[in-house]
């Protein structure tokens with residue numbers, strides 16, 4: 001680490017913007033492309049489900065990149081990674097930023113990854129410029145943000161925030177019966193730290209928009225003021241096993257046919273709540289899933305979301321009404337397990353204003369936005385002043401190998417992150 005207090009090397013003041021440390025867009029882009037080579041999919045995306053060998057390889061590469069920056073690496077028992085750069089004031093709380101390196105099975109190269117690697121680029125730029133901030137900086141890779149392998153999503157931040165006990169999280173299993181605890185041990189990702197809120201003064205997360213609004217309106221930076229309210233459900237539809245041949249149509253209690261109606265009802269509920277309503281069925285397991293059998297147990301996962309919590313609750317009421325109608329008409333049972341709710345989260349107004357100001361300094365256009373997806377920042381917001389900034393997603397495509405943001409869009413986001421971090425950490 002370079003000596004502290006070297007004002008000739010840098011300047012943090014807006015009027016001398018040209019002298020502020022600058023990120024390297026090419027280096028950042030190359031890191032994104034190199035990271036995407038871990039768990040590559042044939043269509044050009046990435047598949048790195050949490051705590052798989054691919055996830056472990058991505059984490060190892062990330063640590064290798066951190067090595068020359070003389071950061072202190074800490075890892076907690078749920079696998080969250082913290083990379084700390086000391087400040088000149090050893091008593092000051094850290095300014096923290098980051099996101100996640102895990103992906104969904106059909107993941108792209110940007111969702112989550114851009115937040116971690118832009119954070120790495122911030123630290124690389126400061127290292128090169130010889131800048132020591134007053135407050136320490138902490139770069140974070142949260143474990144299992146996506147929740148594709150282990151439910152619920154945002155698991156690492158949830159445990160760190162005290163919203164999910166560590167022991168309960170470790171006991172959660174994937175579809176093959178492998179527990180989080182086992183996967184942490186097998187992938188070498190169980191750290192010694194007890195998961196807990198950290199000594200942070202602020203939390204920032206750069207993320208892709210995952211929607212079409214910024215591109216459509218030509219906006220370069222989205223300042224996320226809050227998130228939607230989301231309600232998650234596990235549905236179990238129970239009918240009656242029978243033979244697909246002899247059983248007359250009017251005597252069947254087919255759980256999969258009932259599920260088809262449920263799936264369409266879920267979609268209708270969101271369409272009725274446009275433009276700010278969302279609802280999806282995203283997971284299905286059919287039993288016995290055997291040719292020749294009328295299915296008798298079908299399990300679904302669905303969620304409803306809206307900017308307004310009241311409307312999201314109304315959407316749940318509609319969902320329950322639809323379930324009850326379908327169950328009655330088809331002679332099946334539908335059990336609803338409303339296992340989690342989220343938000344709406346309101347992010348820190350002061351941090352939002354800071355991001356607007358820093359974007360204006362760089363002549364970047366901004367707009368306030370509401371996040372429709374879940375993010376680790378939602379867990380941090382109740383604990384520490386938190387904010388998110390978005391960069392555009394081309395055509396709004398996400399959770400898809402075609403997910404894309406341009407090198408310039410990524411660079412804008414990373415530079416703004418650096419500018420904001422510098423102001424927060426210096427004072």
Ligand SMILES: [Zn+2]
Nearest residue numbers: 111112145207
């Ligand atoms: Zn993400």
